[in-house]
Amino acid sequence: xxxSDDANDTNDTNDTNGADDAGGIDLEAYADxxxxxxxxxxxxxxxxxxxxEEGKKLTAKTGEDLVALVIGEDLDAVVREAxxxxxxxxxxxxxxxxxxxxxxxxxAQFRAMVEERKPSIVLxxxxxxxxxxxxxxxxPTHAGLTADVTEIDVxxxxxxxxxxxxxxxxxxxxxxxxxxxxQMATVRPGxxxxxxxxxxxxxxxxxxxxxxxxxxxxxxxxxxxxxERNVGDTTDxxxxxxxxxxxxxxxxxxxxxxxxxxxxxxxxxASRAAVDExxxxxxxxxxxxxxxxxxxxxVALGISGAIQHVEGMNKSGTVIAINTDPNAPIFxxxxxxxxxxxxxxxxxxxxxxxxxxxxxxxx
Amino acid sequence: xxxxxxxxxxxxxDAKEVGIDPDTGRLDRANAPAVxxxxxxxxxxxxxxxxDVVDARVVAITMGPPMATPVLEEAVAxxxxxxxxxxxxxxxxxxxxxxxxxxASAADTLGADVxxxxxxxxxxxxxxxxxxxxxxxGWAQLTYVEDLxxxxxxxxxxxxxxxxxxxxxxxAELPVVVAVAYGEFDxxxxxxxxxLYAENDFEPIEWTAADLxxxxxxxxxxxxxxxxxxxxxxxxxxxxxxxxxxxxxxxxLAEVIA
Ligand SMILES: Cc1cc2nc3c(=O)[nH]c(=O)nc-3n(C[C@H](O)[C@H](O)[C@H](O)COP(=O)(O)OP(=O)(O)OC[C@H]3O[C@@H](n4cnc5c(N)ncnc54)[C@H](O)[C@@H]3O)c2cc1C
Numbered sequence: 001x002x003x004s005d006d007a008n009d010t011n012d013t014n015d016t017n018g019a020d021d022a023g024g025i026d027l028e029a030y031a032d033x034x035x036x037x038x039x040x041x042x043x044x045x046x047x048x049x050x051x052x053e054e055g056k057k058l059t060a061k062t063g064e065d066l067v068a069l070v071i072g073e074d075l076d077a078v079v080r081e082a083x084x085x086x087x088x089x090x091x092x093x094x095x096x097x098x099x100x101x102x103x104x105x106x107x108a109q110f111r112a113m114v115e116e117r118k119p120s121i122v123l124x125x126x127x128x129x130x131x132x133x134x135x136x137x138x139x140p141t142h143a144g145l146t147a148d149v150t151e152i153d154v155x156x157x158x159x160x161x162x163x164x165x166x167x168x169x170x171x172x173x174x175x176x177x178x179x180x181x182x183q184m185a186t187v188r189p190g191x192x193x194x195x196x197x198x199x200x201x202x203x204x205x206x207x208x209x210x211x212x213x214x215x216x217x218x219x220x221x222x223x224x225x226x227x228e229r230n231v232g233d234t235t236d237x238x239x240x241x242x243x244x245x246x247x248x249x250x251x252x253x254x255x256x257x258x259x260x261x262x263x264x265x266x267x268x269x270a271s272r273a274a275v276d277e278x279x280x281x282x283x284x285x286x287x288x289x290x291x292x293x294x295x296x297x298x299v300a301l302g303i304s305g306a307i308q309h310v311e312g313m314n315k316s317g318t319v320i321a322i323n324t325d326p327n328a329p330i331f332x333x334x335x336x337x338x339x340x341x342x343x344x345x346x347x348x349x350x351x352x353x354x355x356x357x358x359x360x361x362x363x
Numbered sequence: 364x365x366x367x368x369x370x371x372x373x374x375x376x377d378a379k380e381v382g383i384d385p386d387t388g389r390l391d392r393a394n395a396p397a398v399x400x401x402x403x404x405x406x407x408x409x410x411x412x413x414x415d416v417v418d419a420r421v422v423a424i425t426m427g428p429p430m431a432t433p434v435l436e437e438a439v440a441x442x443x444x445x446x447x448x449x450x451x452x453x454x455x456x457x458x459x460x461x462x463x464x465x466x467a468s469a470a471d472t473l474g475a476d477v478x479x480x481x482x483x484x485x486x487x488x489x490x491x492x493x494x495x496x497x498x499x500x501g502w503a504q505l506t507y508v509e510d511l512x513x514x515x516x517x518x519x520x521x522x523x524x525x526x527x528x529x530x531x532x533x534x535a536e537l538p539v540v541v542a543v544a545y546g547e548f549d550x551x552x553x554x555x556x557x558x559l560y561a562e563n564d565f566e567p568i569e570w571t572a573a574d575l576x577x578x579x580x581x582x583x584x585x586x587x588x589x590x591x592x593x594x595x596x597x598x599x600x601x602x603x604x605x606x607x608x609x610x611x612x613x614x615x616l617a618e619v620i621a
Pocket of ligand 1 (some may be wrong): 246247250286304305312337342343400483484
């Protein structure tokens with residue numbers, strides 16, 4: 001991105017609360033909390049259910065409806081699950097034009113729904129997809145959009161308080177949208193807990209709760225075309241209890257890390273530097289532009305501890321760092337550390353752990 | 364046909380040098396040196412890589428104060444043909460909405476076929492300006508781009524995009540806005556001659572909000588978002604204990620997972 005989007009900047013003492021009236025919209029005409037349910041090939045991104053659960057807390061305060069928005073193709077199972085997970089109502093746009101995802105049809109459809117139905121708050125997962133199309137809704141509707149939010153709340157007047165880390169996480173800025181609607185936010189995956197679906201719930205009123213909306217997009221009007229889609233591993237690292245993370249310091253030598261991960265029953269993740277090298281898939285990146293994880297154990301191998309990385313793993317229980325550089329910042333963000341070569345430490349650590357396990361099962 | 368490629372660049376405080384003022388708890392950016400937003404270097408490389416294969420003119424643009432001119436000089440030194448400084452008091456307080464409007468109208472005025480941006484800035488990190496530019500102009504967009512295949516014969520640009528768990532190849536009609544995934548497109552070094560030219564002889568074109576006809580649509584008053592407050596985040600308390608041998612580390616680990 002370029003240029004100065006200063007409202008989300010952090011040095012300005014911004015004591016003016018936005019415009020007096022930038023178009024004179026009737027704030028009262030807007031109601032309800034919408035949560036976008038992101039679906040690819042029938043699979044729902046976990047952040048959608050995290051947001052639905054968080055949305056419940058907002059509507060409990062505002063007394064409004066919690067509305068799930070489902071866009072894609074062949075969505076019956078997803079619609080049902082949204083109700084099981086607590087949506088009061090579901091809006092469905094079911095059409096082949098929406099699969100696979102493209103920014104222009106998603107943006108146009110979402111925008112039409114927003115303009116017609118006037119939600120007060122719209123929450124979208126801060127995934128590549130969510131961050132890709134959110135602006136295509138917020139810009140034409142002149143909505144306030146706060147990116148990459150990690151805390152959300154509403155005040156007594158229903159005004160959304162969207163908090164986001166600024167400057168790599170040293171500061172938490174509260175962003176408000178006082179004179180425009182809807183109040184939109186993309187929310188970082190992994191920071192909220194998803195709720196449990198209520199599988200025994202009485203969904204007798206299901207039909208009334210589901211609205212099939214008019215599909216306003218036509219394939220002939222689209223300006224982009226997906227030529228090829230290659231998606232394999234989509235393991236959700238945000239759910240892992242134990243994590244082994246690798247950084248640039250492993251120099252492509254994954255084996256010792258995998259060995260340690262196996263000994264621990266841990267998921268393998270990576271810093272951006274390791275992802276950029278192609279050693280580990282991007283869906284396993286932790287940090288500001290990756291995911292937020294909060295395992296009970298986080299073992300960092302050959303990771304320097306840049307602020308953008310630490311931001312994504314700061315919620316971990318115990319952090320262990322293995323690094324050759326005694327001055328690496330990661331040691332300040334770790335509970336236990338050892339100065340050493342990961343290729344040397346990992347196998348010995350794995351061996352020691354396996355021996356302990358053995359000792360425990362032996363009579 | 365010659366493509367016009369516009370690259371958005373921004374001057375940011377050097378993230379490594381930004382501290383927190385202990386008295387106010389606010390970020391102290393005044394003393395941090397200003398540098399080019401690191402992801403924008405990759406955007407410049409992506410733009411120049413298109414020019415390597417397509418007949419094109421590459422123009423760098425920045426919205427900022429006159430003192431942001433060095434980022435345009437750097438862009439010209441790297442190989443951009445021209446550069447535009449969009450500068451005006453009227454822009455003060457702009458959030459992503461008017462910022463992307465400004466860049467969108469500049470791109471339109473320049474007759475852009477392709478707009479290339481970095482993934483996000485290190486100071487604001489919203490990543491919302493590239494989609495905002497596309498949305499204001501009703502253009503196609505390609506974000507998280509890892510590779511580009513220009514198709515001048517089809518008037519399309521094909522990109523490999525990073526998606527959850529893999530990648531996809533997407534073709535977009537021109538004009539199109541591209542946001543380059545940070546870390547992709549290794550920036551080329553500036554040549555000595557270009558560097559000397561950029562620093563000594565080059566002058567950027569300067570535009571105001573009125574030049575773009577958007578003087579009533581920018582600044583604080585049209586910005587839908589505002590900053591309601593800021594808190595410093597307490598660092599997570601960690602033990603910071605460095606142990607000497609692997610067995611001891613294994614015991615610590617075993618305690619955690621017991
Ligand atoms: C806009 C933006 C967004 C970003 N988003 C993210 C993000 O989401 N996630 C992220 O991780 N980063 C992100 N970054 C990048 C971040 O700033 C760092 O560049 C990155 O985290 C560094 O990765 P690293 O620690 O793996 O590599 P390095 O910083 O290169 O560190 C490698 C470490 O390995 C150690 N080492 C070397 N050899 C060995 C060995 N044999 N054994 C043990 N240790 C060894 C070295 O001492 C060093 O400390 C972002 C940057 C920007 C500008």
